[in-house]
Every structure is written in structure tokens, then in C-alpha cells.
Amino acid sequence: xxxxxxxxxxxxxxxxxxxxxxxxxxxxxxxxxxxxxxxxxxxxxxxxxxxxxxxxxxxxxxxxxxxxxxxxxxxxxxxxxxxxxxxxxxxxxxxxxxxxxxxxxxxxxxxxxxxxxxxxxxxxxxxxxxxxxxxxxxxxxxxxxxxxxxxxxxxxxxxxxxxxxxxxxxxxxxxxxxxxxxxxxxxxxxxxxxxxxxxxxxxxxxxxxxxxxxxxxxxxxxxxxxxxxxxxxxxxxxxxxxxxxxxxxxxxxxxxxxxxxxxxxxxxxxxxxxxxxxxxxxxxxxxxxxxxxxxxxxxxxxxxxxxxxxxxxxxxxxxxx
Numbered sequence: 001x002x003x004x005x006x007x008x009x010x011x012x013x014x015x016x017x018x019x020x021x022x023x024x025x026x027x028x029x030x031x032x033x034x035x036x037x038x039x040x041x042x043x044x045x046x047x048x049x050x051x052x053x054x055x056x057x058x059x060x061x062x063x064x065x066x067x068x069x070x071x072x073x074x075x076x077x078x079x080x081x082x083x084x085x086x087x088x089x090x091x092x093x094x095x096x097x098x099x100x101x102x103x104x105x106x107x108x109x110x111x112x113x114x115x116x117x118x119x120x121x122x123x124x125x126x127x128x129x130x131x132x133x134x135x136x137x138x139x140x141x142x143x144x145x146x147x148x149x150x151x152x153x154x155x156x157x158x159x160x161x162x163x164x165x166x167x168x169x170x171x172x173x174x175x176x177x178x179x180x181x182x183x184x185x186x187x188x189x190x191x192x193x194x195x196x197x198x199x200x201x202x203x204x205x206x207x208x209x210x211x212x213x214x215x216x217x218x219x220x221x222x223x224x225x226x227x228x229x230x231x232x233x234x235x236x237x238x239x240x241x242x243x244x245x246x247x248x249x250x251x252x253x254x255x256x257x258x259x260x261x262x263x264x265x266x267x268x269x270x271x272x273x274x275x276x277x278x279x280x281x282x283x284x285x286x287x288x289x290x291x292x293x294x295x296x297x298x299x300x301x302x303x304x305x306x307x308x309x310x311x312x313x314x315x316x317x318x319x320x321x
Contacts (some may be wrong), residue, residue: 002034008074011067012081012230015237039066041107045098053097054250055090057243065091072209073111075229077182078202079212082233084134085293088213091233092117092165099161113207114268118149122174129265131177132190141231142193148198150208178284182227205299217306240296244269247300252298256311273299301305 002025013021046065048055068091071078080088096115103112122130126147132144144149145163153162180187181198186208188196198208217225248262257265277292 002029002032006034007067007070008229011064011071011225012233013230015234023252041102041109042066042069042098042112045101046094049094049097049101053090053094054244055094056241059235059237061087061091061242062235063229064231064233065095067095068095069099072211072231076198077178077210077212078229078231079214079217080231080233081214083215083235083278083291085237085291085297086233086235088233091231092211092213096161096163100272107224111243113158115163116160117165117211118153119165120145120149121168122166123171127174127177130174130190136191140169147188147194147196149192152208153208154196154199155200158249161207163209163211165213167213169219170214170217170224172213172221172224175220175224178210179223179227182224211254236294238293240273241270241295242298243293244273244296247297251300251304253309256308262301269296280317 001138008020009021017263043062043066047057060240064087067304068078068080072095075122082088082093095208096117097111099115102109103114116260120130127133130144132147134141149164153164156162178188180189186200188198190196199206199262200208202288204268212228217230244266248266252265273292273296280286280295
């Protein structure tokens with residue numbers, strides 16, 4: 001019971017709320033020690049995929065990937081929430097890559113399968129283009145993008161786990177049409193009366209899940225929030241350092257910059273960027289608010305352009321030789 005309460009609630013909390021929640025659990029269940037789950041093979045696969053992608057093994061990001069993994073196992077629809085730069089896209093891509101790696105290695109747990117995703121931007125389409133509509137003149141039904149992708153995935157005779165990623169703001173105009181999909185029915189109900197049941201594990205080959213990548217849930221109704229799992233990604237948890245540490249060897253590699261100079265450049269980033277960010281937040285006005293990793297990324301891009309231009313041109317693929 002304690003593990004269920006912990007694993008289903010911790011992912012959605014802000015960083016400052018986590019100690020409060022843990023203190024409540026300790027007060028409710030004094031003296032009870034809850035063992036942590038063993039993610040041995042999954043953890044190895046996650047770290048292997050992070051290394052292969054040229055990223056940093058940040059403990060907080062790995063914890064968020066595992067939280068997303070746990071939420072996907074128990075919820076048919078999962079929302080990845082947080083401001084830009086929090087690592088949302090990296091987290092679900094690494095999770096799917098780790099699941100696929102374990103299946104290719106023929107892991108004994110059949111839950112790990114090859115994972116593939118289809119991405120839709122729901123705010124780039126009208127409701128008719130997204131879910132389908134009747135032509136007012138001919139009364140013919142025109143399928144929308146979402147049911148078209150769902151049909152394609154339902155017809156696939158494959159053991160792969162198939163995701164549909166809605167990468168765009170949630171609002172009541174379109175998310176309410178998915179309420180019957182996100183509950184235990186897993187049924188997509190269209191305006192023409194058609195119903196499409198999405199596949200789940202144990203109901204034949206393959207399995208389908210829905211993911212939502214959003215900045216916030218301000219426009220989501222309680223009916224929707226109660227049906228989905230929520231994993232919150234705070235940009236402050238990871239910070240800007242892992243990005244810069246990955247950028248340095250990827251762009252300023254040995255052909256472009258010596259390792260000693262890279263170490264010196266990193267020391268300058270580490271010593272000055274935090275002070276610069278503090279000054280920016282205190283004395284500057286931002287028409288469009290940013291998070292630290294966005295500022296760090298822009299700084300890296302500007303430095304890259306100036307450095308390779310000073311070195312005689314190139315784009316980072318050896319132009320500094």
C-alpha cells in the first residue's frame with residue numbers, strides 16, 4: 001500500500017513538495033521501511049542508451065525516466081508535464097529505447113517490447129481534421145488524423161508496443177474526446193458512431209499507449225486528470241550543466257579543440273553562468289520567459305558560431321582544424 005501511494009504520487013509533485021509527502025508517509029506509517037524496487041536490467045539499459053545518445057548520467061533524470069516507466073505500466077494514458085528544457089522528450093525517448101534494447105536482448109520479462117511512437121500536434125489541426133467530421137453537403141464521413149493512426153496501429157500484427165504522442169497544449173476542445181480512451185474501456189468513440197478499441201497487453205499481439213507532452217494542465221478538466229498518469233519534469237532538477245557537458249565533446253571535439261582547452265572552457269561555464277543567470281533574473285525583463293537551460297543552449301550556439309568563424313569557418317565537424 002505504501003509503495004503504491006508513493007509510486008503513484010511522487011512523479012507528479014514539485015521538488016519542494018517531495019520531502020513533505022515523504023514526511024506524511026512516515027507520520028502515517030511510523031517505523032515501516034518500504035524496500036525500493038529493483039530496476040537492475042532496466043537501469044543498465046537506460047544508462048547504455050544515455051551513453052549511446054551522448055548524454056550525461058544525471059541521477060535525477062534517470063529517476064524521472066524510471067518514474068515514467070512505472071506510470072506507463074499502470075496507466076493507459078500518461079502526461080509528461082513541465083516547462084521547456086525539463087527533459088520531457090529525452091525521458092520518453094530514452095525509456096522507449098531502453099525497452100527496445102531489452103527486447104532485442106531477449107529479456108525474460110515480456111513486458112519489455114520494441115517501442116515505436118507516432119507524434120501528433122493536436123493544436124495544429126481543427127477538430128474535424130483531428131477526429132473526423134461529416135461533410136455538410138454530401139454527409140460523407142471524413143476520417144481524422146487521430147482515428148487514422150489508431151486504425152493503423154490496431155491493424156498491425158506485431159508484438160511491438162505502439163505509442164501515440166500528442167505533443168501540444170491540452171485543452172478541453174480536443175482532450176475531452178479522448179476520455180473514453182483513457183479509462184478502462186480504451187475505446188475511441190467518433191462522431192459518426194464508430195468505436196475503435198485500442199489493444200492492451202494480453203489481448204493479442206502488441207499493445208497501445210497514449211502519451212501527452214505538455215507544459216501544464218491548466219486547461220484540463222478534472223475528468224481528464226483523473227484518467228491519466230502525470231509525471232512532472234522541473235528544469236531546475238537537471239539544470240543546465242548536463243547540456244553543456246554533452247555539448248562540449250560533441251561539438252568541440254578533439255579535431256576542433258584540445259581537451260585542456262575544453263576543460264578550461266567548462267571551468268568558465270561552471271564559474272560564471274550561474275551568476276549571469278542570477279543577474280538576468282534580477283535585473284532584466286524577458287518578453288518571453290526562459291529557463292536556465294535555454295539560456296545555456298543559446299550561449300553555446302553563439303560561442304560555437306564565433307569560435308568556428310574565428311578558426312576559419314566550418315560547422316563543428318572539423319572546421320577548426
